[in-house]
Amino acid sequence: MHDGNENHDHTPAEGLVVRKRRKGIYVLPNLFTLAALFGGFYAIVMAMNQRYDLAAVGIFCAMVLDSLDGRVARMTNTQSAFGEQMDSLSDMVSFGAAPALVAYEWALRGLGRWGWFAAFVYCACAALRLARFNVNTAVVDKRYFQGLPSPAAAALVAGFIWVMNDLGIKGQDVEWVMFGFALYAGLTMVTNVPFYSFKDVQMKKSVPFVVIVAIALGIAVINVHPPIVLFALFVIYGLSGYVLYGWRRAKGQPTSVISTSTEEPEERGLHK
Numbered sequence: 001m002h003d004g005n006e007n008h009d010h011t012p013a014e015g016l017v018v019r020k021r022r023k024g025i026y027v028l029p030n031l032f033t034l035a036a037l038f039g040g041f042y043a044i045v046m047a048m049n050q051r052y053d054l055a056a057v058g059i060f061c062a063m064v065l066d067s068l069d070g071r072v073a074r075m076t077n078t079q080s081a082f083g084e085q086m087d088s089l090s091d092m093v094s095f096g097a098a099p100a101l102v103a104y105e106w107a108l109r110g111l112g113r114w115g116w117f118a119a120f121v122y123c124a125c126a127a128l129r130l131a132r133f134n135v136n137t138a139v140v141d142k143r144y145f146q147g148l149p150s151p152a153a154a155a156l157v158a159g160f161i162w163v164m165n166d167l168g169i170k171g172q173d174v175e176w177v178m179f180g181f182a183l184y185a186g187l188t189m190v191t192n193v194p195f196y197s198f199k200d201v202q203m204k205k206s207v208p209f210v211v212i213v214a215i216a217l218g219i220a221v222i223n224v225h226p227p228i229v230l231f232a233l234f235v236i237y238g239l240s241g242y243v244l245y246g247w248r249r250a251k252g253q254p255t256s257v258i259s260t261s262t263e264e265p266e267e268r269g270l271h272k
Contacts, residue, residue, distance in 0.1 A: 026078035032069035033083065033090050036062040040094025043158070047102040052171070055102045056162035060230070062094035063151045088130050095154035096126030100182070103157050107171030107178035118179045122157070122186035126150050129189035144194040144257040148238060152195070153185040156238050159231035166227045185238070193241040194248075194257045 039062030046055035069087060073079045100123040108115030129150050133140075140146050160181050164174060171178065222229045248254070 026073070026076075026080055026083065028076060029069045029073035029078050029083050030086055032065050032072055033086050036065035036069065036094055037090040038062075039065060040090070040098040043094070043098040044101050047105040050105075052102065052106045052161050053165045055098075055106075056158040056165070056227075059094065059098055059102070059154050059158040060162075062090075062098075063155060066091065066094065066151055084134075088134060091130055091150055092127060095150035096123050096130070099154040099157040099185075100126075102161060103178055103182050106161050107175040108182065110172050110175050111179060114179065115175070118182040118186075122153075122182045125186035125189045126153065129153075132190070140257050142199050143197055145197050146257045147191050147193060148185065148188040148195055148241060149197075150189060152234055152237055153189050155230070155234040156185045157181055159227070159234050162227045163231045188238065188241070191241075192256065193245045195237070195241040196244070 039058045043055040043058035043062070046052070046058060066087070069083070073083055100119040103122070104115055104119040108119050111118070129147055132146065136146060157178075160178065161171075164171070
């Protein structure tokens with residue numbers, strides 16, 4: 001029997017060295033995140049050197065890398081709070097600041113204060129979009145994004161610049177069109193319009209052979225003329241949310257992507 005006064009203190013004995021487990025950072029997913037961040041930084045540098053075609057390509061490369069870091073983290077079970085914060089900061093540079101600055105250098109500079117206005121509205125909306133995404137992660141239907149995702153918004157801006165450069169059209173000739181694209185992409189990010197997220201697509205499941213054929217055809221079509229095809233795809237996606245919103249309204253279905261109700265004060269109004 002144990003004495004009732006027995007000391008159960010588990011403090012280490014004198015002279016015994018206890019090594020605390022050192023918290024580390026997962027390399028693989030954060031490597032993709034840093035590469036995506038470099039894509040945004042590269043875009044800004046190329047815009048300063050007036051290589052706007054390469055700046056647009058840098059933003060598109062950042063999009064591809066950004067789509068991979070989360071998947072890699074889930075596949076290798078290396079998710080972390082650090083990785084989530086790093087991803088958000090990288091997104092702000094690559095899909096917030098970089099597209100705004102590239103667009104300003106390419107076309108909006110000639111509009112004076114209106115150019116500043118459009119570039120800042122886009123950049124501010126990207127920051128608001130990312131902040132809202134972070135705080136609403138637990139309550140939003142995973143199948144949809146609440147507002148246009150920032151990578152798609154960046155693709156609209158960068159894609160337009162890429163196409164115009166490919167056609168030999170200078171930014172000063174379409175400065176007001178660029179103004180409209182920047183405002184549309186920026187403001188659509190902070191709306192409550194639902195955009196399909198493709199997160200319910202299971203990569204590990206088997207698919208019919210025809211799906212692989214369709215993917216091969218899609219890759220071939222993109223290679224015919226990457227700037228125009230990619231830009232067209234993102235324009236369609238950038239309009240799809242409003243089509244889905246209108247269709248739901250017409251059917252009398254709820255248009256909110258918030259999947260759970262709550263009485264918490266900070267989450268009131270999310271269903272509007």
